[in-house]
Amino acid sequence: MQILPNSSEPLKEVRVEDDRTGLSIETLKRAFADNLFYIQGKFPEIASRNDFYMALAYTVRDRLLRRWLNTAETYTRNASRTVAYMSAEFLMGPQLGNNLINLGIYDQVNQAMKELGLDLEELLEEEEEPGLGNGGLGRLAACYLDSLATLEIPSLGYGIRYEFGIFEQDIKDGWQVEITDKWLSAGNPWELPRPEWSVEVKLGGHTEMRADEHGHFKVYWLPDKIVKGIPYDTPILGYKTNTANTLRLWKAEAVESFDFYAFDSGDYLGAVHQKTVSENISKVLYPNDNSAQGKELRLAQQIFFVSCSLKDMTRIMAGQNVPLEQFADKFVIQLNDTHPSVAIPELMRLLIDEHNMTWDQAWGITKKTFAYTNHTLLPEALERWPISLFGRMLPRHLEIIYEINNRFLDEVRMKFPDDVDRLRRMSLIDESGERYVRMAFLACVGSYSINGVAALHTELLQKDVLHDFYEMYPEKFNNKTNGITPRRFMVLSNPRLCKLLHSKIGDEWVKNLYELRKLEGFVDDPEFRHQWRQMKQEIKQDVVDYIKSTTGINVNVNSMFDIQAKRFHEYKRQHLNVLHIITLYNRIKANPNIEITPRTFLFGGKAAPGYYMAKLIIKLINSVGDIVNRDPDVRDRLKVVFLKDFSVKFAQKIYPAAELSEQISTAGKEASGTGNMKFALNGAITIGTLDGANVEILEEVGAENFFLCGLTTEEVYALKAKGYKPWEYYKKDPELKLAIDRIASGFFSHGDPNLFKPLVDHLLGNDQYMLMADYRSYIDTQDEVSQAYRDIDRWTRMSILNVARMGKFSSDRSIRDYCEDFWKIQPVKIDLKQYVEATAILH
Template sequence: MQTAPNPNSTQEIVRIEDDRTGLGIETLKRAFLDNLFYIQGKFPAIATLNDYYMALAYTVRDRLFKRWITTAETYGNQKARTVCYLSAEFLMGPHLGNNLINLGIYEQVKQAIEELGLNFEELLEQEEEPGLGNGGLGRLAACYLDSLATLEIPALGYGIRYEFGIFNQRIQDGWQVEITDKWLRYGNPWEVSRPEWAVEVKFGGHTESFTDEHGAYRVRWIPHKVVNGIPYDTPISGYSVNTCNTLRLWSAEAPETFDFDAFNAGDYSRAVQQKMASETISKVLYPNDNLTQGKILRLEQQFFFVSCSLQDMIRILERQGIPLEQFPEKFSIQLNDTHPSITVVELMRLLMDEHGMEWNKAWGITTRSLAYTNHTLLPEALERWPISLFGQLLPRHLEIIFEINRRFLDDVRLKFPDDWERLGRMSLIDESGERYVRMANLACVGSFAINGVAALHTELLKEGVLRDFYEMYPEKFNNKTNGVTPRRFMVLSNFRLANLISRKIGNNWVKHLEELHKLEDFVDDPDFRREFREIKQAIKQDLAVYIKRTTNIDVNPNSIFDIQSKRIHEYKRQHLNALHIVTLYNRIKANPDIDITPRTFLFGGKAAPGYYMAKLIIKLINSIGDVVNRDPDVRGRLKVVFLENYNVKFAQRVYPAADLSEQISTAGKEASGTGNMKFALNGALTIGTLDGANVEIREEVGAENFFLFGLTADEVYAKKVAGYNPMDYYYSNPELKLVIDRIASGFFSHGDANLFKPIVDNLLYGDPYMLLADYQAYVDCQEQVSQAYQDQDRWTRMSILNVARMGKFSSDRSIRDYCEGIWHVQSVPIKLEEYVQENAGRMIVS
């Protein structure tokens, strides 16, 4: 490796050292080599690829810090109203490339690294992705943090610093195998530990009531266990602004990490037992909760990060000299799904038990501070906890919940007299069998706003799972359709298309995505269509090379890249896609010379470790691929590829390459979706049902540019009420029957007729997600896709119009909606140059 040449003069050395975080090429090279030497402790002859990545990451981080510190001080001085986004998941993706884009230094840094003789792309690829989420929920939270910073909104993201993130997925013999995600094994250059801001979190034990010196009834919680929460801060840069907000993730530690008495007595295991037990809380993302121990740990995790975050907010109030009574004026707290619902109770406990407030005052503060986003229409996904488990872990909180419930049900009785069934449905306690705490009900009662994440989703919430609460509190309900950040999912991951767009309409669209509509002026320009098509083809070629390298499967870049990448779940219906593949395969077997538009079916996604049916669907897809890909009759016209370990890096590679985006969930089951937005933004056409945000995407891009099929949510409901019988479809549709029979026979499982029997039986004797009812409409719609793709000029026009009309689906627009409709917070611009001049040489810690 070549090192940077030494500067030619003393003046040059002084200039570089005075400009330590400058952006000149020579300054960047010097900073990079300094970080390699002084932080990594290496020189080029012995440095590893990871050393070079770390040195580059620290170089970029140094250039963030000026903005980060300035932002924190500005917010503190102005006592700015702040959004606190509480989420159990933050699927941030790699930081390096995104920060280079947002800081506007991508090209300078790339040039500096390449002049040092290093491969810039290799360094980007080296970054370990923080797998701190499962999928859409965590990815949305990351997009929102990006937009909050870009829009210069004071904000803090709060979550858990899981030592091990979501598992790494490997496919072995067609099955998913989970591998530990050791994302911290080489360190994390983007975070800063703040041990001086540690807080204590209590668990278990019992409560004692007493009367204070003023004669007021009070309760003291005597815990069984205390855990320390240590904050780790990550800077979140905004695009083309000086704002740099904070993601604060909490790690669990024992107050005393070593028991010397036990050690001296020879009990070496017990000497570190407390440390191990405490740190388990932040050890792994979402433990399998099929067993009681998993349920306990999951509740511990949720309470842990909520308690840490609320205590941190109170610390900030005290530091800024703001009275606790003004908590709602300082903070607007967004609960990202039901996981942080315990916030309602913990804030009440802190205000009453730790700060001496009476109930009504504390309740007023709580209900003016919290807002709740619901992300599901599946009743089973609305969290609930057994009373026995909840009371064992959080005895004081159970008492407060009972009191909230008593007062709340009195209000329900006043509004709906004698409606005993409604009381049972709305109670915070499910009394129908084993008693449970209903966390979604708690969030609805304790929040001043409740929102869905797509227009259809919000309406279905009002009509379905939250209907009682809508009738009780209609003023609380509103819709905030999800969005995605164009910085990561266009500028960074699809630079060819982003550059083409910017050449035609300027680059203002990166912050104002609605300006993409200007592309419609070029849809009739044959040169623009040609260049647009060539870019897509080049990206597909790149993906084909990646597929060959990682799977040893040859795919045809001229075929339709038909992609379904998302979490594996029955309601998302990856197995409906599989039925279509078998249908095409059966047609080829019946007539090997049939005219079929070549397709490459690409799948990606992880199944929850305890979700057997989802894992079996992965096995089915791979087993179909094993047969289809090697059958000489197919002659390469169909290829099936399951790309393992779907994550943000994976997504950045796949979204730009897609021709067809599969958004085929059962209508009324998907809350919104954000993958559908990312695919369409990158020019993929959508085949989908009228579900989630598909409805709004179709409205925006035009029905003629969207492949629609399937039952509506109302029709799904009507069929269930009427008594849905999947066997009617099986016996009345010979092509469908052949597909099911071929899977059932063991044809795709080496003659083992039992392997896929659970899937076959589920479809024939229940079919809860109505695959058989939608099968024929789906197959017919896929034929329309094939015909449209044969006319490449028409397809390109449709693709361009999809890009041009996706402006609504920026996360910037979503955040503006939240700011105006829920949070009532204003932007606070950060004036960096003024700060640097006024505070040169002064260290500021917030």
């Protein structure tokens, strides 16, 4: 049955099976045609590609719903202990392909679309990606939701339904340009609004103490503004399980969105003013906080989604007849970084002010409910809110934080008598200048668990960033190394590799990544190594074609694909990578006949809109590429390509093609990283520093399968303590000096010496992230990389062993660790009931 717009053949009747959400090809085709007609309101001749995508998405969603409803019914009936994962970001990626994989119907749907004259790959490309995250933090949250469902762990993801996600990135004259991400413009078939579960959130105003109807004195919060939160639910299906958990995102609306009196008086803008102001809260992901208004909006976003979520939990408990005193038994709340840490005083407020608990009772529940994941070693990234702003927006919460702080400092005094400086360091209120609320400290005090996300990161938290809290509460600290879901980052994104793996070791590894160890038995098989290389070459050719079609640049498929794809930040040191490119280029210019291992340098990633230095590095990459790619002396031995608008969908194309993974952050700066895991899992070899999870990847894959470079964390600290002088490294190393001088002279900027002057001045003067100190080690290690790449068998063995030894880095392992070590939560089996059984209670 053809249904393409240019098809002359009419829609044919297809046999309707008894099971209206069946998985046979004929049932899928009929469901697809029904959804195109009844949901999209289109017939094939006038349907757009997006209409076809939407019809397929609804067809797949229908097959999720029974699992979703059965899951919710089971959790409700059993009052199951539940993980509430609070995160300001959920970078979910496109849902259609992932759901096809997890339902186990990818091949059936592919065949059904073929029989209908459609291309499944084209429909997958049609899906708009919800850009509800910046990078690693939001993507980790998405991986964890996938694993929670796959492991059958009751969970709810709570966040914000941003109308506009992270910006779309364009490149104009080498510079990043931000474009509004209108991901909702064509509709979102995966979500269901739940307006009947809306809640109200207070903002601003003041507090008063007065007697209640029983004569007891209570604090009353009289707000300036009330905002309504509307939940939108998305099913999160586990891999080949019946468990479908929920991601619940909150949209902000005005309590009364239209002022009829103002409209009737001729004040048309005033009539919708409250609607506009209220909806701003969920309008955009991370508004720029360089202004007072931006800071206020960010804080409003945080209290908005945590207050909505906590009230939602109390609603769920009431519906399951669970007493509020058992809150910590029913829910464990995981705080994904400090953004949701205002939930601690908000839960206290709800329990004390709205449910009449005593302070001690409420604090006892709160301390047993929250667990805190720290995601940063950068002091500037530990959130602080000015007291003036916090008190103006959340007056009751500030009072509660003051009381928490007073009681906490008494504990500190008892444990460390007469240590006045410790009290100053640990206070939840920073008094050193303008007064601030320290949100990370609040999270430490109000949580029963504090974890880092890589072994080194946790060690540095204990030794440095949160050292005082480690001395105070050593029992709270633990490590949970991050992980990634193999369903999206192998099964979905790398079908060629998966087909090869399946032919040798089966597919048990999809749910137990340690099964990949079986690959080691084939590493000495010449035929298998040949198949591995052929597979990699085919993937690379796909990317070569993609680069040509999107950038016009011709790339040598036989060159090494050297990739650095991640958020742009000076500590991630994309500019160190650029110095290597310039060094290779300078060698070619000095001797055009020099033997150079051909390389294609691929970059992807976004810089924060207000981060000038990161945007200047993007400009430098493009400027260097403009020269290198056009110089006839290079003769295609080097190519530099910046692939714009890095996203989950984009990453799924790039990770499988990578041969060298650049993980070169300054030691002691990257908390963990997950891109390093995704690259290695797809067969790339890492060149990296001993930073974040690189340390553990090195331990797992072996030093002989990892290119290590740069200073260690201890050496970084020691060099800074001694007095780091970047200028001296510049003077002593001729290749480094020439690379910097070429940038400074305007060679890569059409003769303009001022364009990159801020970057050069920073490197030679301050060099906070120590590029100069690590340059020589990095360059020498890159020379080793080039030598290794020429040995085809050695490189292939390294690639295979990287994949084989990545079992530790599954998000399934991470979630099991959380469950066993401090969530104390067990899997709940979901029986897949027929729809009529599930609704029998209505009769």
